[in-house]
Amino acid sequence: MSYVATRGLASYKQTEVQSRTPLELVTMLYDGALRFLGAARDAIDRHDIPARREALNRALAIIAELQSTLNMADGGEIAAELDRLYEYANLRLLDAAMRNDAAPIDEVRRIFDILRDGWATAAKTEAAPVGIAR
Numbered sequence: 058m059s060y061v062a063t064r065g066l067a068s069y070k071q072t073e074v075q076s077r078t079p080l081e082l083v084t085m086l087y088d089g090a091l092r093f094l095g096a097a098r099d100a101i102d103r104h105d106i107p108a109r110r111e112a113l114n115r116a117l118a119i120i121a122e123l124q125s126t127l128n129m130a131d132g133g134e135i136a137a138e139l140d141r142l143y144e145y146a147n148l149r150l151l152d153a154a155m156r157n158d159a160a161p162i163d164e165v166r167r168i169f170d171i172l173r174d175g176w177a178t179a180a181k182t183e184a185a186p187v188g189i190a191r
Contacts (some may be wrong), residue, residue, distance in 0.1 A: 080180035083126065087173035090119040097150075101159045113154050113162075120146055131162045142168065 077085065092154040100109035112145045124143040146168065151160035 079182065080176060080183065084173060084180050086119050087176060090116050090123075091166060091169055093119065094162050094169065097153070098159050098162050098166070099159060101153075101162070103175070106157070109157070110154065113150055116165075117147060117150055120150075123135060129180045137172055142172075143154060162167055 093112045097109050097112035099156060100106075100112055119141050124140060127140055128141065129136050132139075146165045149165050153159065153161035
């Protein structure tokens with residue numbers, strides 16, 4: 058890809074992100090996490106350790122970003138539960154990496170599929186509970 062095309066793509070992506078609502082951005086983060094979890098799962102099946110490591114690192118970075126968006130002061134029990142869920146996902150993904158086991162990745166994918174659908178629905182209606190995302 059040429060330099061001009063690369064700059065154009067980067068500019069398009071930046072505009073896309075800037076034009077999204079906070080709830081749509083959270084949904085996009087879940088989409089990214091699910092994409093990288095799928096890539097990690099595929100890498101395990103191929104016995105490609107470097108690809109698995111890269112995909113899991115990216116998924117863990119997205120989970121950290123999701124966790125950092127929680128408004129613990131105003132989010133109440135929902136924010137606290139999401140925080141615990143993100144911590145659990147981190148532990149399961151670290152377990153997947155240590156054991157080179159796809160089962161924990163599959164578990165986190167199932168959880169994140171459900172959460173992603175919930176956030177996508179909230180983004181469509183713009184009716185997210187107050188205090189969950191900053």
